Amino acid sequence: MGSTRPDRRRFLKGGAALASGLTVGAVEPALGQLPEPSTFIKGSDEMVAYGERSRFVTSVRIAHPPDNRPSPDEFGLVFHVASPLQDSVGMITPSSLHFVGTTRGSFVPEIDPREHRLMIHGLVDRPLTFTMEDLRRLPSVTRPHFIECAGNRSSPRHTTVQETHGMTSCAEWTGVLLSTLLKETGVKDAGKWIVAEGVEEVKGASSIPMEKAMDDCLVAYGMNGEAVRPQNGFPLRLLVPGFEGIFNSKYLRRVKVVDRYYMTYNDYGHLNREPERAALGYQIGPKSVITFPSAGQQLPGRGFYEISGLAWSGGGAVGKVEVSTDGGRRWMDAEIQGTAHRMAHTRFRYQWNWDGQQTELLSRCTDELGQVQPTRAQVAEFFNAPGVPGQDNSIQPWRIASDGSVHNAIT
Amino acid sequence: MRLLRFPGEAPAWTALLPRSQPAWLLPRRAWPTERLARKPSRVACLQPAGFFGVLAMLMLVGGTALAQGPTYGIGTTPTEENIRAWDISISPTGEELPPGRGTPEEGALVYRQKGCAGCHGREGKDGRAPRLVKREAEPSTDPWDLGRILPIRAPYATLVWDYINRGMPLNREGTLTADEVYALTAYLLFINDVIPDDAVMDAKSLPKIEMPNRDAWAPLPDWKPGMPRLQGYPY
Numbered sequence: 001m002g003s004t005r006p007d008r009r010r011f012l013k014g015g016a017a018l019a020s021g022l023t024v025g026a027v028e029p030a031l032g033q034l035p036e037p038s039t040f041i042k043g044s045d046e047m048v049a050y051g052e053r054s055r056f057v058t059s060v061r062i063a064h065p066p067d068n069r070p071s072p073d074e075f076g077l078v079f080h081v082a083s084p085l086q087d088s089v090g091m092i093t094p095s096s097l098h099f100v101g102t103t104r105g106s107f108v109p110e111i112d113p114r115e116h117r118l119m120i121h122g123l124v125d126r127p128l129t130f131t132m133e134d135l136r137r138l139p140s141v142t143r144p145h146f147i148e149c150a151g152n153r154s155s156p157r158h159t160t161v162q163e164t165h166g167m168t169s170c171a172e173w174t175g176v177l178l179s180t181l182l183k184e185t186g187v188k189d190a191g192k193w194i195v196a197e198g199v200e201e202v203k204g205a206s207s208i209p210m211e212k213a214m215d216d217c218l219v220a221y222g223m224n225g226e227a228v229r230p231q232n233g234f235p236l237r238l239l240v241p242g243f244e245g246i247f248n249s250k251y252l253r254r255v256k257v258v259d260r261y262y263m264t265y266n267d268y269g270h271l272n273r274e275p276e277r278a279a280l281g282y283q284i285g286p287k288s289v290i291t292f293p294s295a296g297q298q299l300p301g302r303g304f305y306e307i308s309g310l311a312w313s314g315g316g317a318v319g320k321v322e323v324s325t326d327g328g329r330r331w332m333d334a335e336i337q338g339t340a341h342r343m344a345h346t347r348f349r350y351q352w353n354w355d356g357q358q359t360e361l362l363s364r365c366t367d368e369l370g371q372v373q374p375t376r377a378q379v380a381e382f383f384n385a386p387g388v389p390g391q392d393n394s395i396q397p398w399r400i401a402s403d404g405s406v407h408n409a410i411t
Numbered sequence: 412m413r414l415l416r417f418p419g420e421a422p423a424w425t426a427l428l429p430r431s432q433p434a435w436l437l438p439r440r441a442w443p444t445e446r447l448a449r450k451p452s453r454v455a456c457l458q459p460a461g462f463f464g465v466l467a468m469l470m471l472v473g474g475t476a477l478a479q480g481p482t483y484g485i486g487t488t489p490t491e492e493n494i495r496a497w498d499i500s501i502s503p504t505g506e507e508l509p510p511g512r513g514t515p516e517e518g519a520l521v522y523r524q525k526g527c528a529g530c531h532g533r534e535g536k537d538g539r540a541p542r543l544v545k546r547e548a549e550p551s552t553d554p555w556d557l558g559r560i561l562p563i564r565a566p567y568a569t570l571v572w573d574y575i576n577r578g579m580p581l582n583r584e585g586t587l588t589a590d591e592v593y594a595l596t597a598y599l600l601f602i603n604d605v606i607p608d609d610a611v612m613d614a615k616s617l618p619k620i621e622m623p624n625r626d627a628w629a630p631l632p633d634w635k636p637g638m639p640r641l642q643g644y645p646y
Contacts, residue, residue, distance in 0.1 A: 074539060075581065121494050128486035129493070137485055184481050195500050205500065209634045216636075256500050261630070263503050263567055265574045271566070273555055275629035279641040282631055286646075315639060369639050374646035382645065 059087040061097055064151070066163050077106055080151060081231075082166025085291045085310065091144065091337065091345045093169035095229045101149040101167060101245050102204075109200050109251055113227075113235040118181075118219065122194075122257035125186030132235055135221060138176045143218065144344040146170040146312045148284050149245040150270075153392035156410050161294035164396060164408060168287075168312070170345035171232075173239050174222030178255070179214045191257040195264060196238045198251035206247045206266040207258075208240060216241050216342075219252060241343035242283055242314030244391065246270070276383065280390030284314030286373045287393040288321055288348070288365035299404035302356035307334075310345045313367035317341060320366040321348040327360035327397070328375075334363065342368075354400065360409050361398045376410060501573040505618035508572070511589030512613040515606070518598025521591045526580050535602055540581070544602045554623035562599035566628055568612075568620040572596045593617070 046052070063071035064082035071079045081100040083093055093099075113132045121127035152167035178194075187210065194213045197205035208217070218239040220228060228234045233250030240247040246266050261267065272278040288311035293299055307325070311318045317340040322331040337347035348363070365373045374382075376394040383389045397409035489497075501507050513521075522528055532538025545557040557563050562571050576592045578584055587595070597612040606612075606620060632641070 119489055119494070119497055121489065121498065126481065127489050127494060129489045130486045134485045138483060181486075184483060184486060186481075197500065211634055211636060254497055256498065258500070258502065260502075262500060263565075263570055264500065265561075265570065265578070268561070268565055268570055271564075271624075271628040273627065273629060275632075276641060276644070278629040279632045280644070282634070283638075283640040285640055316637065369637065371639050372646055378646060 059084045059097065061099070062162060062166070064099075064163070064167055065155075067157060078102070078108075080149065080167060082162050083169045085161045085166055085168075085289070086294050086297065088291055088310070089308075089347075091170055091310070091341075091347045092224060093171055093345075095171065095224045095226070095232065098169040098171055098223075098229070098232055099147075099149065099167050100231045101151070106200050108230045110230070111199060111235055111251060116199075116235050116253065118236060118253055118255070120181055120185045120255045120257070122255075123188040123191035123259060124182075124257050125188065126184075128181075128185050130181070132221065135176050135219065135236070138180060140174055140176055141218065142172060142174040142222070143241075144170055144172045144341045145218075145239055145241045146284075146343060146345045147239070147245050147248050148287075148312070148314075150281055150391050153388065154394070154396055154408070154410055156408065158295070158408055160296040161289060161291055161396075164295070165289045167245070168310075168345070170310075170312070171223045172225065173218055173220040173237075175218050175220035175236075175239070178217035178219055178238070181219065181255075182213060182257070185257075187257055190259045193258050193261060195254075195256045195258055195262050196240075196247075196249040196252060197254040197256070198233070198249045199253050200251055204246070204249050204266055205262075205264040206240075206249060207262045207264060208243070208247055210257075212240060212243065242316070244270075244281060244284060244314075274389075277390045284312070284391060285393035286313040286315065286318070286365040286367040286371045287311065288318075288363040288373060289396045290323070290361050290363050290398060293361065293400065293406045294398055295406050295408040297406045299354060299400065299406065301404060302354050305352050305354055307350040307352050307361060309334075309348055309363050311348055311363070311365040312343070312345050313365060313369075313371065314343060315371050316343065316368040318346040318365055319368045319370070321346070322364045322366075323348070323350040323352075324362040324364075325350075325352055325359060328362050328395075331364065356402060358402045359400050361400060362395050364395055499573070499577050501569045501576075503567040503569055503618065505569045505614060508569070508614035508617065509589045510614060511593050512611055513590050513592070513594025513597050514611055515594075515597045515601035515608050517590075518594035518596070518601070521587075521594050522598055525587065525591065525595075526583075527595070530581065535599065543599055545604075554627060557623075560603070562596075562605065563603045563622075564624055566622055566624045566626070568596065568600060568605070568617050568622055571599060572612075572617060575599075 061081045061083055064080040069079050071081060073079065078100065079102060083097050083099040116132055118130045118135070119127070146168055148168035152165060154164035158164040192210050193207050194210060195205050195207055220237050220239050221235060223229060223232060228237050233252070236252045238249045238252045246269070270281060272281065288309055290307055290309035292308045293305065299305065307323055311321045318336065321334040321336060323334045324331050332350065334348040334350040337349065340346045373393055373395055376388055379388045379394055380386055388394050399407045399409035401407065498507060530538050530540035531543050535543030542558070542560055543562060545560055545563045548557055554563060561574060565571055572592055575595050576587065593612045596617065597606065597610060600606045600620065601608055605622065610616070
């Protein structure tokens with residue numbers, strides 16, 4: 001930012017304590033910015049038509065994993081992109097910051113919604129094709145759901161919560177229940193699975209059990225109050241609440257009802273030798289992470305802080321979140337913000353007075369099924385193997401150093 | 412067929428469900444968060460849970476055995492051709508495979524002509540795109556340890572055909588003929604020592620190939636709503 005206007009410099013100086021993202025509260029009251037005419041943003045047609053965030057808010061997504069494959073790569077393919085959880089507030093991820101995952105590197109198809117069709121066929125009584133207009137006429141539901149990538153795993157090399165946990169996001173999705181459409185086509189007795197396929201070049205197709213398809217899968221055209229964004233599947237995306245990200249086919253154009261696991265390329269990517277690992281990589285486990293304070297952030301000094309974080313589970317609603325401020329010796333119930341929705345991020349909060357001593361902050365989620373988020377040591381012991389086999393839902397410790405710097409404490 | 416509905420409640424067609432429907436077709440319990448969000452009402456039987464409960468009971472007592480028909484009458488019927496044109500899912504037993512054939516030798520030629528070699532390298536190695544041939548290994552090596560290479564790790568050869576057909580060549584997907592896809596599949600299986608050089612791949616032979624990983628993968632659990640992810644997992 002090259003501006004030399006004194007009012008801006010003064011603001012930036014005050015706000016520099018927090019490097020990026022939301023700087024609210026970081027400015028000392030005495031240095032507060034007074035509105036002067038020169039600091040007003042001039043109206044433009046763009047501002048009238050489609051709003052923009054403040055240029056002082058610089059929170060952005062990053063390629064994931066940070067030390068792996070470049071994105072875009074040499075073919076122009078974009079691979080995984082992680083959401084800046086360290087700056088998140090509330091439970092909804094803005095569409096622009098929603099994480100993006102792909103089966104492999106992919107291009108985003110440019111789809112004219114007027115041309116788009118969803119076909120349902122296979123072991124059905126009446127195959128049907130729906131236009132976007134058709135879908136808009138059908139009874140709809142709106143639900144908040146998280147989507148998390150199976151690759152969302154913490155590593156000692158990661159230095160921020162965006163790197164350790166940024167491959168999860170939560171949006172409010174609107175669309176037609178897949179069960180509504182499947183009842184419209186009818187399903188033959190032999191139809192035990194569906195294969196849901198998108199338009200993009202590998203047409204990301206996954207086998208999904210019919211029980212799930214009829215339970216809560218959602219054919220979504222809306223995301224956070226507007227059309228689904230292209231990177232998230234415009235114009236139509238399948239939501240498979242609580243299942244790994246890859247099941248949530250983007251650019252949905254075809255649902256085929258089949259009699260068995262179809263071993264698609266996505267399914268192949270999921271294969272495991274051991275049944276335990278396969279099972280744990282299917283439905284997302286109970287999980288939580290403290291987003292403030294989190295690694296890479298800096299506490300200005302001892303005193304009061306509201307610890308805040310996100311919890312979620314593929315097993316249903318979050319039942320309880322506990323926080324430990326002493327490295328896991330004592331656990332206290334955190335406050336849950338509002339209603340805990342099923343398969344949705346849930347914001348939790350805990351009031352904390354930091355005494356200035358080095359310590360570790362942890363959070364632990366228990367879901368409505370009673371599944372409890374494990375420590376890394378517990379997972380390693382269960383599998384008798386190092387690391388966290390299967391999908392990683394282990395407890396994330398953050399170390400607060402006595403100088404107020406915050407670090408990833410996993411080893 | 413027009414049926415009356417309570418606003419915001421289960422569509423009335425649920426009353427027409429025959430008794431023999433599998434459990435998943437039965438009306439499900441209300442979505443808990445929606446139930447929470449709703450003010451307590453004294454008309455309990457109009458709440459989804461109560462309403463569904465009464466319906467379920469009625470159906471148990473003596474449900475009508477009417478066939479299930481469409482409720483909304485929205486959507487159009489695709490032709491057989493529409494379906495065939497779009498249906499590119501190839502099952503492990505290969506029912507959807509089109510007519511055509513190809514050999515490893517033909518495949519080696521197509522591999523160069525269609526630009527596969529330009530990205531994946533000659534003979535499937537040393538290219539910018541992923542390796543397509545396994546590394547040198549003892550014949551006794553567990554196939555899982557040969558790397559994430561589709562034509563060796565895939566449990567079914569049909570998957571190799573399916574992937575090339577839908578996804579390659581990158582940027583020019585959908586430009587290969589069925590014969591070319593059979594030939595490329597044959598070539599990739601041959602350089603990975605899965606089939607001999609004189610094997611002919613077609614809709615009959617391809618599904619019969621015994622891939623090294625055919626049964627060496629763990630099936631997924633039988634998923635049910637409200638199920639923990641792994642029975643007996645303590646966390």
